[in-house]
Amino acid sequence: MVEIADVGIDAAALSTREINAMIRSGLQGGATEISIKNPNARHNLAVALLQAGRVRFQGSVGYYCGGLIDGAEIQVEGSAGWGLAESMKDGHVIVQEGAGNGAAAAIRGGTVVIYGDAAARLGVSMKGGVVLVGGDCGYMAGFMGQKGTLVVCGNTGHAFADSMYATTCYVGGTVGNLGTDAVVEPLAPEEAEMLDRLLAEHLPPAVRAEKPAGRDFTKVVSGRKLWNFDKHNWKAWQDAL
Amino acid sequence: MCGILGYFRKTTATDHQLGATMLSMLQALGRRGPDSAGVALVGPAHRAAYIVRVQAGDELEMTKHAIAANRQAIQSFAGTLDGASDLSANGLYVRFVLAGQLDLPALTAAIESLGEGIEVLSIGHAMELAKEVGTPNLLESKHHISAFAGSHGIGHTRLCTESIVDLSHSQPFWGRGAADVAIVHNGHITNYHQLRRKYEQRGVRFVTENDSEVLAVYLAESLNRGATLHQSLDGVLRDMDGAFSCLAVTATEMGFVKDPYAFKPLVVAETDEFVAVATEEIAIRSAIPGDYKVSEAQVEEVRVWSR
Numbered sequence: 139m140v141e142i143a144d145v146g147i148d149a150a151a152l153s154t155r156e157i158n159a160m161i162r163s164g165l166q167g168g169a170t171e172i173s174i175k176n177p178n179a180r181h182n183l184a185v186a187l188l189q190a191g192r193v194r195f196q197g198s199v200g201y202y203c204g205g206l207i208d209g210a211e212i213q214v215e216g217s218a219g220w221g222l223a224e225s226m227k228d229g230h231v232i233v234q235e236g237a238g239n240g241a242a243a244a245i246r247g248g249t250v251v252i253y254g255d256a257a258a259r260l261g262v263s264m265k266g267g268v269v270l271v272g273g274d275c276g277y278m279a280g281f282m283g284q285k286g287t288l289v290v291c292g293n294t295g296h297a298f299a300d301s302m303y304a305t306t307c308y309v310g311g312t313v314g315n316l317g318t319d320a321v322v323e324p325l326a327p328e329e330a331e332m333l334d335r336l337l338a339e340h341l342p343p344a345v346r347a348e349k350p351a352g353r354d355f356t357k358v359v360s361g362r363k364l365w366n367f368d369k370h371n372w373k374a375w376q377d378a379l
Numbered sequence: 380m381c382g383i384l385g386y387f388r389k390t391t392a393t394d395h396q397l398g399a400t401m402l403s404m405l406q407a408l409g410r411r412g413p414d415s416a417g418v419a420l421v422g423p424a425h426r427a428a429y430i431v432r433v434q435a436g437d438e439l440e441m442t443k444h445a446i447a448a449n450r451q452a453i454q455s456f457a458g459t460l461d462g463a464s465d466l467s468a469n470g471l472y473v474r475f476v477l478a479g480q481l482d483l484p485a486l487t488a489a490i491e492s493l494g495e496g497i498e499v500l501s502i503g504h505a506m507e508l509a510k511e512v513g514t515p516n517l518l519e520s521k522h523h524i525s526a527f528a529g530s531h532g533i534g535h536t537r538l539c540t541e542s543i544v545d546l547s548h549s550q551p552f553w554g555r556g557a558a559d560v561a562i563v564h565n566g567h568i569t570n571y572h573q574l575r576r577k578y579e580q581r582g583v584r585f586v587t588e589n590d591s592e593v594l595a596v597y598l599a600e601s602l603n604r605g606a607t608l609h610q611s612l613d614g615v616l617r618d619m620d621g622a623f624s625c626l627a628v629t630a631t632e633m634g635f636v637k638d639p640y641a642f643k644p645l646v647v648a649e650t651d652e653f654v655a656v657a658t659e660e661i662a663i664r665s666a667i668p669g670d671y672k673v674s675e676a677q678v679e680e681v682r683v684w685s686r
Contacts, residue, residue, distance in 0.1 A: 179660035179673070198673060200661050217673050219660055220644060238675040239641050257675035258641035277641055277678040295678065 145169040149183075150176040157183060165191035165210065179219065184212055187229075201238075204231045207248075223250045226267070232340075239276070242269045245286070251340045258295065261288045264305050270340050272349065280307050280358075281317065289336065291349040302360040308333055309358060310350035318377050321361040329357065380538035381565040382408025383645075384657040385626040386666075387531040387633040387684045393423060398527030403666035404657060405515035405534045411658060412536030415549035416518045417510025419561035419628055422529035424505040428462070428478040429558065431486070432508055435471050436496035437546045439512065446471060449494040456493055470521055471546065472500070472509070484556045498547055498586055503559035505529070505630045510549040530686060531633045533626045535563040542588040552592050554599030555584075559630035562598060564591040565658055566643045569621035594625055602629065612636040612681045624676075626656060634683035637676045645676040654684050 145164040149157050157174065161184055164172045171192040177183055181200035184193050190209040198216030208227040217235035221243060229248040233241075236254035243259065245267040255273035262278065264286040274292035281297070283305025293311035300317020307320075308329070316322070333352030341349065363374055384404045388394040401418055409416070433453050436446035453473045457463045462478030477486075487499045501508035509522040515536065519525055535550035542548050554560030568574070571590035578596055579585065585592055594615065601611035608629055615625065615636045622642030626635045635656055637645055648655045648663050650671045655663045660673045676682075 179664045181659075181661070198660055198664060200659060217660065219646075235672055236674040238644065238646070254672075255674060258678055276675070277639075 144171045144173060146173050146175065148175045149178065149180065154180060154182050158185065161193055162187060162189075165189045165193075177216075179216075181219065184210070198235070204229065207231075209248075217254070218252075222252075223248070226250070228267075236273070242267070245269070249340065253341065253345055255292070256290075260290075261286075261305070264288065268336070270336060272341055272345055274311065277314075278317070280305055280320075283307075289333065289355075291337070299358045299360070301364055303365070304360055307358040308355040310355050313356060313358065316358065318374060319361045319364045320358050323357045323359050325353065325355060325357045327353075330355070380411045380540075382411035382536040382658045382662065383533070383563040383565045383624060383626050384408060384535075384662050385531070385533040385563075385628070385633050385635070385655070387654040388652070389654065389684070389686070390652050392530045392686065393528050394530060395528045397529045397532060398523075399525040400666050401527075401532050401534050402515060402519055402525045404655070404662040405518070405536060407662040407665040408534075408536045408658060409515050412538040413514065414539045414544045415510060415512045415537040415546070416515040416535065417508070417537075417549050417551050417563075418518070418524055418532055418534040419501065419506055419508045419551040419553070419563075420524065420527045420529050420532035421503075421505045421559065421628055421630060422507065422527060424630060425476060426504060428464075428476050429481055429502050429504060430507055431457075431475050431477055431490075431502050432500040433473045433490055434498045434500050434546060435468075435473060436494075438471065439545050441496050445494075445496070449497050452493040453490065453497065456490065474507075483558060487555060499553070499555070501553040501561065503630065506559040506561060506628065508551055508553055508561055510535075510546065510551065512544060512546055512549060531628060531684075533561065533563045533628050533633065541567070541590060548587045548589045550589075550591060552587075552589075552595035554595045554602065555586075557599035557603050560595070560599050560602055560627070562591070562595045562625055562627045564594050564623060564625045565645075566622035566624060566638065568593055568619050568623060570619065571621075574618070590621075594619070594623070594627075598627055607683075608632045608634050608685075609681060609683045612683065616679055616681065624658070632683055632685040634681065635676065636681045637678060639679050641678045646673050647676055647682070648673045 173194040177195045179198040186206040187210040194213045200219040202221040204212045204223040207229045211230040214233045218237040220238040222241040223231040226245045239258045242250040242261045244263045247266045249268045253272040256275040258276035260275045260279035261269045262281040264283045266286045277295035278297045280299040284303040288307045291310040296314040297317040299320035330352035435449040457475045465476040511518045551561040568590040623638045624643040624645040
């Protein structure tokens with residue numbers, strides 16, 4: 139098999155459309171890795187990539203990076219703005235610093251890893267996949283999550299896991315406060331092992347070393363009280379956000 | 380939309396790059412707000428005097444002749460004041476320096492009664508406010524903000540979603556009646572009418588229909604009562620409803636407050652040398668080279684930097 143050289147792109151003088159077209163054609167051409175210099179926190183980079191392959195941003199990205207992708211691996215050597223990997227079907231998105239609001243919102247599969255903190259509305263309406271945050275997350279993470287796994291190694295903001303269907307959440311630090319119908323459930327030994335494996339696989343050793351052990355995570359799931367309307371539980375509906 | 384930004388130099392009171400940095404940040408946020416652009420910049424303090432900036436009218440609403448008459452009236456009035464110096468006019472604006480202790484509300488009222496469409500834009504020992512309907516580049520061509528040296532400042536690019544597009548409704552807003560106070564705001568204050576009614580019953584005059592103005596009125600009143608900027612921004616969280624990312628400056632401070640629902644973006648970068656706050660990270664990265672981290676502000680977060 140012919141080894142195809144890495145493709146390097148300098149984003150500084152290119153339009154967003156040109157950058158995305160070059161990433162797409164590079165992946166289609168079989169490049170092993172596309173690296174992009176000077177992303178400069180611009181919006182809509184590497185969106186809707188429908189093929190596998192590695193894309194590496196040497197700096198911060200703006201809004202919606204990696205949104206709607208199916209199978210690519212995207213590494214951000216900086217921070218990300220709002221809507222990181224939004225509605226991703228499959229793929230692997232890694233952010234080495236923090237992410238803005240709505241990271242991993244509505245993902246259907248794949249893995250989103252944020253080494254630093256995530257802001258508000260992390261993983262809202264997830265329909266599958268795994269979200270792993272090394273630091274803290276903001277307000278309303280996991281809201282209306284339907285499926286998938288949401289792991290926060292640090293503390294959460296308030297209204298955590300509000301009105302969920304069936305996302306499973308694990309928190310290494312303190313839960314700011316639980317959202318409507320979110321309940322804490324005992325952590326099974328195999329879940330603690332799963333968390334240890336997940337953190338070891340996705341976080342660099344130095345970062346992993348600072349995080350809690352799998353057994354020290356708190357598990358939060360849906361109390362399922364909002365799945366069906368119950369007139370005797372009217373208070374919960376009034377409080378639901 | 381709308382874009383807001385702030386820059387605060389920690390290491391020196393006179394950063395000769397302040398204006399240029401702020402202009403680059405504004406340009407990067409230009410797409411978020413094509414309607415107008417403005418800045419409130421804090422320079423070296425004229426300790427015993429005030430810098431007064433007055434808008435003579437608005438080209439969209441008035442004839443050139445009427446604006447020229449207003450400008451003449453303001454200049455003549457300034458000439459009659461004891462301790463007035465450095466009188467200059469630039470387009471729609473008249474600027475002068477006034478020594479001594481002033482009754483700011485009385486001076487403001489006296490200037491604004493000189494003619495229809497006259498508005499005092501800012502009064503302060505160190506702060507100067509400039510805004511234009513149009514792009515950051517237009518603001519630069521008319522006011523040369525890139526040449527401004529100082530310690531900190533805030534800026535705004537506006538996408539109008541309420542009221543009207545004109546100079547008066549553009550941001551920043553001066554905290555009328557309080558020296559060196561200005562705000563920029565991205566969002567909507569949903570209890571604006573209620574708050575405005577309350578203030579108007581007490582005799583406060585609003586000069587626009589823009590909901591953001593109530594933040595300036597609120598902070599000016601709070602600071603004049605003796606509250607700190609931090610306490611005043613905490614008060615915004617208590618008394619205002621809606622979506623807000625708001626930045627404010629005083630002569631020595633810059634701070635922000637973010638609403639309880641994270642409706643509006645705001646990111647922060649802080650090093651030993653500077654603090655940069657903006658609606659989007661692209662504004663900070665475009666303006667400031669180097670290695671630093673940028674992170675999203677949290678809901679209900681209030682932060683203040685001072686010198």
